[in-house]
Amino acid sequence: MAEIIEKVTGKVKTTAKKVGKKATELASTTKQTVLLQTKNMELGKKMKLLGECYYAFVRAEGTAHEEEAKLAECLSAVDALKAEVADLKRVIAIAKGNIACPKCGEYVSPSKETCPKCKSSLEHIAVTPKK
Numbered sequence: 001m002a003e004i005i006e007k008v009t010g011k012v013k014t015t016a017k018k019v020g021k022k023a024t025e026l027a028s029t030t031k032q033t034v035l036l037q038t039k040n041m042e043l044g045k046k047m048k049l050l051g052e053c054y055y056a057f058v059r060a061e062g063t064a065h066e067e068e069a070k071l072a073e074c075l076s077a078v079d080a081l082k083a084e085v086a087d088l089k090r091v092i093a094i095a096k097g098n099i100a101c102p103k104c105g106e107y108v109s110p111s112k113e114t115c116p117k118c119k120s121s122l123e124h125i126a127v128t129p130k131k
């Protein structure tokens with residue numbers, strides 16, 4: 001009896017795992033979109049901080065060493081976030097089946113005939129979207 005219960009429980013657990021995995025896959029694009037929004041907000045904050053650092057650096061005159069270090073720190077933080085945001089955008093765009101504009105690199109729906117960013121024609125690549 002206990003053996004049967006064990007078997008059934010084991011089966012239920014396996015099924016639950018499978019369902020959970022599928023749901024995770026479906027939600028991954030949404031998750032990445034949310035993550036992208038979070039990163040964009042962080043980037044906005046870091047950009048503001050960078051502005052403040054730069055102001056402090058320019059105004060420090062003479063004793064700029066500490067301000068310079070802060071400025072460099074802000075710059076690398078912004079660089080890292082920009083790279084993360086670009087990566088996320090690319091991953092999401094590819095997951096949505098979008099194609100990269102050959103001129104500016106913006107990800108565009110394959111149904112679009114022109115790039116919304118640089119206005120270059122996408123007709124030639126829109127016909128044969130990349131897989």
Ligand SMILES: [Zn+2]
Nearest residue numbers: 101104115118
């Ligand atoms: Zn473009």
